[in-house]
Amino acid sequence: MSFLEAVFSHNLILFALLGSFLASIVSGTVGSYVVVKRISFLAGSISHSVLGGIGVALWLQKRHDVEWMTPLIGALIAAIISAILIGFIRVKFREREDSVIGALWTVGMALGVLFISATPGFNVELTNFLIGNLLWVTPEDLWILVSLNVLALLLIIPLHKKLLALCFDEEQAKLQGVAVQPLYLLLLVLIAISVVLLTQVVGVLLVLTMLTIPAAIGNLFTRRLSIMMALAMLLSCFFSFSGMWIAYDFDLPPGATIALITGLAYGILLILKKPLLKLTQVTSQS
Amino acid sequence: MSAAVVADNLCFSYDGNPILKNVSVEIPAGDYWAIIGPNGGGKTTFLRLLLGFLQPDSGTLSVFGQTPQKAQQRIGYVPQIFHFDRAFPICVQEIVLQGRLNRLSWFGRYSDEDKQKAAEALELVGLSHLAHRPFSDLSGGQAQRVIIARALAQGPELLLLDEPTASVDTKAEEQIWELIRKLKGKMTILLVSHDLKRVVNEVEKVLCLQKTARVLERDELCGHFALGVWHP
Numbered sequence: 001m002s003f004l005e006a007v008f009s010h011n012l013i014l015f016a017l018l019g020s021f022l023a024s025i026v027s028g029t030v031g032s033y034v035v036v037k038r039i040s041f042l043a044g045s046i047s048h049s050v051l052g053g054i055g056v057a058l059w060l061q062k063r064h065d066v067e068w069m070t071p072l073i074g075a076l077i078a079a080i081i082s083a084i085l086i087g088f089i090r091v092k093f094r095e096r097e098d099s100v101i102g103a104l105w106t107v108g109m110a111l112g113v114l115f116i117s118a119t120p121g122f123n124v125e126l127t128n129f130l131i132g133n134l135l136w137v138t139p140e141d142l143w144i145l146v147s148l149n150v151l152a153l154l155l156i157i158p159l160h161k162k163l164l165a166l167c168f169d170e171e172q173a174k175l176q177g178v179a180v181q182p183l184y185l186l187l188l189v190l191i192a193i194s195v196v197l198l199t200q201v202v203g204v205l206l207v208l209t210m211l212t213i214p215a216a217i218g219n220l221f222t223r224r225l226s227i228m229m230a231l232a233m234l235l236s237c238f239f240s241f242s243g244m245w246i247a248y249d250f251d252l253p254p255g256a257t258i259a260l261i262t263g264l265a266y267g268i269l270l271i272l273k274k275p276l277l278k279l280t281q282v283t284s285q286s
Numbered sequence: 287m288s289a290a291v292v293a294d295n296l297c298f299s300y301d302g303n304p305i306l307k308n309v310s311v312e313i314p315a316g317d318y319w320a321i322i323g324p325n326g327g328g329k330t331t332f333l334r335l336l337l338g339f340l341q342p343d344s345g346t347l348s349v350f351g352q353t354p355q356k357a358q359q360r361i362g363y364v365p366q367i368f369h370f371d372r373a374f375p376i377c378v379q380e381i382v383l384q385g386r387l388n389r390l391s392w393f394g395r396y397s398d399e400d401k402q403k404a405a406e407a408l409e410l411v412g413l414s415h416l417a418h419r420p421f422s423d424l425s426g427g428q429a430q431r432v433i434i435a436r437a438l439a440q441g442p443e444l445l446l447l448d449e450p451t452a453s454v455d456t457k458a459e460e461q462i463w464e465l466i467r468k469l470k471g472k473m474t475i476l477l478v479s480h481d482l483k484r485v486v487n488e489v490e491k492v493l494c495l496q497k498t499a500r501v502l503e504r505d506e507l508c509g510h511f512a513l514g515v516w517h518p
Contacts, residue, residue, distance in 0.1 A: 036374055158394040165384045168374055171365065172436070175337065175358050176387035223375045223420030 003245045013244075016254070019137040020240035022145045023197040023210070026152045028233030030194040031215035032225060033187060037167040040212050042188070045101045046082045047195040047207035049108020053078020054129050054204070055115030062119050071129065072141055075199055076148075079192035082108060087185040109204075132203030132255025145197055152193050155186065163187060164225055201240060202255040209259040210236060213266045220273050239265065288351070290315040290444050290474035291336065293499075295345035298331055305331045308345070309499040315350070315443070318466075318475045320485040323495035329478045332495060333446055336476075337363055349444060359388055362442030362473075366449050367430045372422055378432050379417045382408055385439030400439075407439040408432075411465055427458020434465065445469065447477040451484075463488060 006013050034043045057074020060066040082104055089100045116126045137145075156163070165173040166183050174180045191211075198207045218231035243258030269276075291313040298306040306328045313319055321329050334340045335347055338354035349357035362385070385407065386400040396404075408414050411431040416424065424432065430450055437445060447466070451459040463484070469475060476493075479485045485492060492502045 036371075038371075158392060161383075161390055161394050161396070162387065164376065164380065165387055168376055168381070169365075169370065169384070171337075171339065172363065172384055173387065174339070175361065175363055176384070176440075177359055178387060219375060223422055224377060225375045228375050 003248045006248060013248070015137045015139065015142055017241065017244060018142060019145055020201045020244070020258070021237050022142070022149050023194070023201045024214075024233050024236035024240060026149055026190075027194045027198050027211050028214060028218075028231075028236050029156055029229045030152070030187075030190045031211040031236075032218065032229045032232050033163060033167055034191060035212055035215040035219055036225060036228075037187075039191075040208065041098065042086055042101060043191050043195065043211050044208045045086065045105040045108075046079055046188070046192050047199070047211070048105045048204060049082040050075045050078050050195055050199055050207075051112030051129060051204045052108040052110075052115070053081075053112075054199075055112035055119075059115040059119045062121075070141075072144060072196070072200070075196045076193075078108065079196050080189055083188035083192040084185065087181070087188050090184070091181065112204075128203070129199070130203050130205045131253055132199070132201055132206060133253075137200055141200065145200065148193050148197055152190055155190065159183070159186070160226075167225075202259050206255055206259040209262050210239075213262045214239065217266055217269055220269055221277075235265075236262075288315050289313060289348075290317070290350060291476070292348045292351075293345070294347075296335070296342050296347050297344045298328075298335060298340065298342050300331075304497060306335075306495070306499075307497045309495070310345075311493060311499050311501060313474065313476070313493075315474050316471060317491065318470045318489050319477070319491050319493055320489040321476060321478045321493045321495060322480070322482060322485060327496040329495050330448065333363075333448060333476075333478060336444075336446060337361060357444075359440070360443045362437030362440050362445045364430075364434050364437050364445070364447040364450055367426055367433065367453055370421075370429070370433075372429070374421060376421050377417070378408070378413065378419050378421065378424070379404060381421060381432055382417075382435045382439050385436040388440075403441065404435075404439045407435040410438060410468070411435045412461070425454075425458065427454040427461060430454055430458070430462060431465065434462070438469075442473055444474045444476070447475070449478050449480060451479070451481065 007017055008014065034040055053074040054071045057069045057071045060069045085104060086101060090097055093100050162173065162178050162183060165176070165178060166180060166187065170180055194211060195207050198210045202210050214232040214235040215228060217235055218228040222228050222231060239262045240258050243261045244254050246252065246261070247254040247257040289312050293309050293311045296306055296309040297304070321332065323329050331340065335342060336349060336354055338358050347354060350360060382404040383396055383400060386396060386403060389400055390396060405414065408417055411434055413428060413431055413435065416428065421429065434450065451462050454462065466475065466477065467488070477489065486504060490504065494500045494502060
């Protein structure tokens, strides 16, 4: 059976694809803010500390029968807690910001590993959360992913110009009466939401790839943030789709395949950028 | 004439090191002043106090009779151009419109009036033809003028410029001085500069900051610098 036939005959694969497309919408937009504000490191910290939430959730669910505490909910709670912590660190420990954020990164992961190991029989799941397993997306998860998307877009659309100002020149935004600290915190929470969406697709270890690389590729070919966002969304969908296709045909782990294709594409485009731009200029002139 | 800026016994220290000590000065509205002084003399600190980004340890500072925080939206601020990420994906018009950010509607749209004001500001700095160009395409001088246009779009009563000619070539420098000359009298202008010779020919008065403040008239200043020595 070919990949396309499988998509329409197996709900599992269809859900996986839908999940990855949903993740692409928000990660394309939020990832663009991350790239232009140069805070990939912050996003990395949020994405890795999510493992802590997943670990605690699994432990509560399997060991203590807290049914509603799914790994997705755990991830969401952990992501938002670390976003708020990072916002707090920025205000209180500005001089040591990078070290403290680095610590948050590893402490979150360590917590995750500890709690998962205290949940017997679930060590296989650790790998799945680390490198992603889209085939686990349930219809309930899809609904949560849809709501997170809607929520993020409802926040981003009216605030885009203020977020743009925040990323470009924070002091000017402040002079213009923008509440800079809360807005920055909101940006961190949006990053947290994207991280959770992407964790489903590529897993904790590879989230950073999907959050930043499609936006970084977009940045190579446009100098308008709004166009960069649109490009990042499309590219992210394309990488997820082609990655899953290849993973299906060659029986590879989908998350890693998607991340690898994304990374490779970035490398190739970085090298080919100049010749490609020249080519487009020639064709638009003729 | 009312005062644009009044500092009274203003003191500020950073980690126990005094940066400004007992600074008292009154700058009348509509004046064009330069702030000069050695590095670490407190020029930037004074600007940041005026912008309300820092709080004085003691003494008072008021802008148009208000606290700096309250007066923030009456102040146009032009930071140095190296402060910006020149690779940032943004076009000239988008930058200038950020001078109207406080008027943005709740759903995040600029009004026609905002767009009009931004276009006028861009016209004033002579860069209307670059409105849709990406920021990264501009020369240093053009970029600096775009940032000045952003401050003007706001309709400021006090314009603060931090070394606006510091990182541009001679021709661009000339254009920037000429632009500021056009603004003279329309608003209070305070300009931080290292270019003492130039400043003497442009401004009305000079505020020398070296921990303490001293105000010099133009002719006094000429006498001072004729000696070729900096001595407050």
